[in-house]
Amino acid sequence: MSDTPTLFRKVLIANRGEIAVRVIRACRELGLETVAVFSDVDRDAMHVRYASEAYPIGPPPARDSYLSIEKILDVAKRAGADAIHPGYGFLAERPEFAQACIDEGIAFIGPPASAIGAMGDKVVARQTVEAAGVPIVPGTELDLPDEDLAHAAGLIGYPLLIKASAGGGGKGMRRVDRAEDFDNALHAARREAKAAFGEGAVYLEKLIEGARHIEIQVLADAHGNVIYLGERECSIQRRHQKLLEEAPSPFMDDELRQRMGEVAVAAARAVDYVNAGTIEFLVDKDRNFYFLEMNTRLQVEHPVTELVTNLDIVKEQIRIARGRKLSRTQEEIVMKGAAIECRINAEDPYNNFLPSTGHISAMTIPAGPGVRVDSGVTTGSEITPYYDPMLAKLICWGDTRGEALLRMRRALSEYRIMGVKTNIPFHQHLLDSTRFIAGMFDTTFVEERFDMS
Ligand code: MV4
Numbered sequence: 001m002s003d004t005p006t007l008f009r010k011v012l013i014a015n016r017g018e019i020a021v022r023v024i025r026a027c028r029e030l031g032l033e034t035v036a037v038f039s040d041v042d043r044d045a046m047h048v049r050y051a052s053e054a055y056p057i058g059p060p061p062a063r064d065s066y067l068s069i070e071k072i073l074d075v076a077k078r079a080g081a082d083a084i085h086p087g088y089g090f091l092a093e094r095p096e097f098a099q100a101c102i103d104e105g106i107a108f109i110g111p112p113a114s115a116i117g118a119m120g121d122k123v124v125a126r127q128t129v130e131a132a133g134v135p136i137v138p139g140t141e142l143d144l145p146d147e148d149l150a151h152a153a154g155l156i157g158y159p160l161l162i163k164a165s166a167g168g169g170g171k172g173m174r175r176v177d178r179a180e181d182f183d184n185a186l187h188a189a190r191r192e193a194k195a196a197f198g199e200g201a202v203y204l205e206k207l208i209e210g211a212r213h214i215e216i217q218v219l220a221d222a223h224g225n226v227i228y229l230g231e232r233e234c235s236i237q238r239r240h241q242k243l244l245e246e247a248p249s250p251f252m253d254d255e256l257r258q259r260m261g262e263v264a265v266a267a268a269r270a271v272d273y274v275n276a277g278t279i280e281f282l283v284d285k286d287r288n289f290y291f292l293e294m295n296t297r298l299q300v301e302h303p304v305t306e307l308v309t310n311l312d313i314v315k316e317q318i319r320i321a322r323g324r325k326l327s328r329t330q331e332e333i334v335m336k337g338a339a340i341e342c343r344i345n346a347e348d349p350y351n352n353f354l355p356s357t358g359h360i361s362a363m364t365i366p367a368g369p370g371v372r373v374d375s376g377v378t379t380g381s382e383i384t385p386y387y388d389p390m391l392a393k394l395i396c397w398g399d400t401r402g403e404a405l406l407r408m409r410r411a412l413s414e415y416r417i418m419g420v421k422t423n424i425p426f427h428q429h430l431l432d433s434t435r436f437i438a439g440m441f442d443t444t445f446v447e448e449r450f451d452m453s
Contacts, residue, residue, distance in 0.1 A: 006082075006083075006107050006321065006322050006323050007082070007322070008032065008082035008083045008107060008321075008322065009032065009033055009082055010032065010033040010034070010035060010052075010079065010080060010081045010082055010083075011023075011027050011032050011033070011034055011035065011081060011082070011083045011084070011085055011109070011318070012034075012035040012037065012072070012075065012076045012079065012081035012083070012084045012085070012106075013027075013034060013035065013036055013037070013047065013051065013084075013085050013087065014037060014066070014072050014084050014085065014086045014087065014090065014091055015047075015066065015085075015086065015087030015088075015089070015090055015092075016038065016039075016042055016045060016047055016066060016376070016387065017045075017046075017047065017376030017377075017387065017388070017390070018374045018375055018376035018390065018391075018392055018393060019087040019088055019298070019300070019376075020036065020047035020051075020087060020376070021046055021047050021050055021374070021375070021376055022314060022374050023085045023087060023314055024036070024047060024050045024051055025050075025314075026312060026314035026315045026318065027085075027318070028050075029315070030315060030318060032318075033052045033053075034050070034051040034052045034053075035051060035052065035053050035054070035055065035075065035076070035079045035081050036048045036050070036051035036053070036054035036055070037054070037055055037056075037057045037065075037066070037071075037072060037075055038054055038055070038056060038057065038065075039056075039057060039058060039059060039060045039062075039064075039065035039066065039386070040056070040058070040059055040060055040065075041060045041382065041384050041386060042060075043056070044380075044381075044382075045376070045381070046375070046376055046377060046378055046381070047376065053079060055075040055078070055079065057071040057072065057075060058071060060384065060386040061386060062090065062386065062387065066090045066091070067090055067091060069091065069094075069096070069097050069100055072084070072091070073100060073101070073104055073106075076101075076104070076106055077104065081106060082106065082107060083106060083107035083108070083109055083318075083321060084101050084106055084107070084108055084109065085109040085110075085314075085317070085318075086098075086108070086109070086110055086297070087297075087298065088297050088298055088299060088300055089388065092110065092296075092297040092298075093116055093120060093295075093296055093297055094116070095113040095114070095116040095117040095120065096113070098110060098111070098112065098113040098116055099113040107321050107322075108321070109275070109317050109318060109321040110275050110276075110296070110297060110298075110317070110321075111273055111274055111275045111277060111296045112272065112273075112274055114271070114272070115271040115272060115273050115274070115277075115296055116296045118271045119271060119293065119294040119295075119296050120166070120168075120296070121165055121166065122163060122164075122165050122166070122167060122168060122203065122293055123140075123141065123142065123143060123165045123201065123203050124165075125291075125293060125294060126139070126141065126203070126291070127141055127142075128270050128271060129266075129267040129270050129291050129294075130291075131270065132266045132267060132269065132270035133263070133266055134263050134266055134267045134270070134291045135263070135288075135289060135290050135291060136290055136291050137205040137206055137208060137282070137290045137291075137292075138156055138205070138206045139152075139156060139160075139203060139204045139205035139206060140152045140156075140203045140204045140205075141203075142203075143165060143201040143202075143203070144203075146183075146186060149186060149202070149204060150182055150183065150186070152204055153176070153179070153182050153204055154179065156204055156205075156206050157206065158176060158177055158178060158179065158207075159175060159176065159177045159207040159209070160175075160176055160204055160205060160206055160207050161173055161174065161175055161176070161204070161205045161206075161207050162174045162176060162185055162186060162189040162202050162203075162204060163202060163203055163204075163205060164189070164192070164193035164196070164197060164201070164202055165193075165199070165201035165202060165203055166193065166196075166197035166198075166199055166201065167193065167196075167197065168293050169240055170239075170240030171196060171240075172189065172192055172193045172196055172197065172202075174188065174189045174192075175207060186202070189202050190202060208282045208284055208290060210284070210285060210442045210444065211282040211283055211284045211285075211442060211443060212233065212235045212249070212251055212282070212283045212284075212441075212442050212443065213233075213234045213235045213237070213280065213281075213282065213283075213292075213443050214231050214232070214233055214234065214235075214249050214251070214252070214260070214281050214282075214283045214289070215231060215232050215234055215278045215279060215280045215281065215295075215299075216228050216229075216230070216231050216232075216260055216261055216264035216278065216279045216281070217229040217230065217231075217232065217276070217277075217278055217299075217302070217305045217313070218264050218265060218268045218273070218276070218277050218278070218279065219275075219276055219313070219316055219320070219326055220268050220269075220273045220274050220275065220277070220320070220326075221274065221319075221320050221324070221325050221326045222274050222320065222323055223325050225325060225326050225329075226265045226268050226269055226273070227265070227326060227328070227329065227330045227333060228261035228262075228264050228265055228330070228333075229305050229309050229311065229313075229333060230247060230248060230257060230261070230305065230308065230309065230333070230335050231247065231248060231249050231252055231257060231260065231261075232245050232246065232247050232249070232278075232301055232304055232305060233245065233246045233247070233248070233249030233250065233251065233252075234280075234301065235441055235442050235443045235445065236430070236436075236441065236445065236446055237443060237446060238353065238446045238447055239447075242300070242301065242343065243342070243343055243345075243423070243426070243427070243430075243446065244340065244341065244342050244343070244427065244430065245301035245304055245340070245341045246304055246338065246339065246340045246341070246401070246404075247304040247305050247307070247308045247335075247338065247339050248308065248335065248338065250401060250439025251283065251439065256283075256287055256289075259289075260281060260283075260289055263279075263289075263291075264279040267279050267291060267294060268294070271294075273296075274320060275317055275320050275321065276297075276298055276302075276313055276316065276317050276320075277294055277295065277296050277297070278294065278295040278297075278299050279291065279294050280292040280293050280294070280295065298313065298314065298317065300343070300390070300393070301341055301393075302314075303339070303341060303372060303374060303393060303395045304339040304340065304341050304395060305339075307337070307339035307372065307395060307397040308335045308336060308337055308338065308339050308397070309333055309334070309335055309336075310336070311327070311328065311333075337397055337398055337399050337400070337403075337404070338397070338398055338399075338400055338401040338403070338404040339395060339396065339397045339398075339404060340395070340396050340401075340404045340405065340408050341393050341394070341395045342393070342394045342395075342408065342412065342427045343390050343393055343423075344390070344391050344392040344393065344394055344415070344417075344422055344423065344424065344427075345389045345390050345391065345422065345423045346358075346383045346389045346390075346391050346420040346421065346422055347389050347421065347422070347423050348421040348423075349423045349425055349426035349452055350425070350452060353423065355385060355389045356383070356389070356420045356421035356422070357383050357384060357385050357420065358382075358383055358419045358420045359380070359381075359382055359383070359419050359420075360377055360378070360379055360380065360381045360382075360383065360417060360418065360419045360420060361379070361418045361419040362379055362416065362418040362419070363377075363378065363379045363416060363417050363418065364414060364415065364416040365392075365414075365415065366394065366410075366411035366412070366414035366415050367414075368410075368411070368414075369407070370396050370397045370398055370403075370404070370407045371394070371395075371396055371407060371411045372394075372395040372396075372397070373392055373393070373394055373395070374392060374393045374395065375391065375392035375393075376390075376391060376392065377391050377392065383419075383420050391417070391420075391422065394408070394411055394412065394415065396408040396411055401439070405431060405437065408427075408431060409428070409431050412424055412427055412428050412431070413428075425452070426452060429450075429452055430446075430450065433450060435449065
């Protein structure tokens with residue numbers, strides 16, 4: 001890695017919605033010019049208005065616009081962008097995109113393509129981090145033939161999970177409870193993996209039941225410094241879609257945080273990671289923790305970490321991409337208070353979370369002490385079925401978790417969105433639930449113990 005700082009003046013944001021706005025804000029504070037790209041339905045979108053300049057990249061389906069490497073690089077060259085920030089989703093974890101940027105002489109504000117690739121293959125990721133001393137769930141290490149997998153299943157024991165090597169985020173996962181079901185489940189899992197990812201490679205893991213999903217934010221610079229920024233509790237989810245995240249986790253203590261943090265740093269070092277990344281863990285009732293996967297991108301829920309560490313993760317990403325050192329050492333990371341994020345989605349919580357589309361005819365956004373709103377929409381915005389239903393993130397900070405919860409209840413009651421249905425009533429019910437308030441929940445809570453009615 002070169003020690004000469006990479007100077008940039010203009011950043012293209014290869015994304016839309018709230019995260020494009022979030023990245024543009026960081027760029028503007030740093031005095032950088034910004035380039036937005038937009039599909040035909042996003043002509044009047046908030047990210048287009050906030051950027052210094054904006055270019056059309058095609059029709060609404062993402063594969064013809066936000067997922068087109070060719071169109072985005074063409075805009076970057078025409079606009080004279082020196083760097084590209086991919087946000088999350090879309091092209092953020094495509095190693096060929098990161099590499100194509102570099103090949104064009106454009107800085108990629110994210111990890112090296114090699115690190116994205118190593119963590120993208122979940123079997124390679126397991127092997128690589130295990131060699132670095134990271135605890136993984138007992139399971140298989142290689143892409144094994146069917147007979148060997150059946151044998152391994154017997155050794156691992158039931159219940160177990162069959163997971164797609166190219167999967168992640170719960171896609172292509174299948175639970176098997178009995179040996180007599182294994183062969184059928186394996187064939188179905190391979191078929192699904194082939195259809196979804198173009199390859200049928202799978203691996204096995206023992207099923208860890210009733211675990212929490214806790215992730216560690218890491219930052220790594222090109223000079224070999226790697227630090228952790230504490231954890232985020234992400235167990236409040238439904239069908240692998242996170243709905244609410246918080247920092248710190250109500251389950252965590254300083255000793256476990258330090259152990260998990262050091263393990264997360266070891267996982268990042270194992271793939272020569274540079275930039276911001278997140279290590280996902282399952283943590284069982286006995287506080288055993290296991291590596292699940294690494295997300296090689298900025299995450300939706302990064303603001304809760306920003307509020308408790310008082311660090312701007314996006315600015316840090318840009319600083320790292322410019323070749324500078326991290327702005328803080330591990331000892332200088334001090335966590336203060338508690339932060340909670342509610343994802344505000346255009347979906348109907350009373351009708352199976354069915355996505356809701358329409359025109360936002362009026363809107364009141366909460367504000368006041370301890371309240372941050374990262375929104376991708378304003379009054380007049382059109383909510384189409386083409387993209388993710390997340391409209392905004394409401395993030396509240398307090399001196400304690402209790403104060404953050406009080407502020408969140410207050411802020412949710414101020415939020416008015418007219419024209420589309422939202423999941424605000426879900427969050428209001430959740431924040432009144434005794435178990436949630438007590439911090440007594442795991443990843444099964446929303447689906448198995450929580451009823452909206
Ligand atoms: C697991 C698991 C239990 N045991 N692996 C789902 C998303 C993907 N990142 C991995 N996932 C899981 N892997 C073993 N060996 C349970 C889950 C899981 C889960 C994980 C994180 C957050 C929410 C979840 C909901 C259901 C299942």
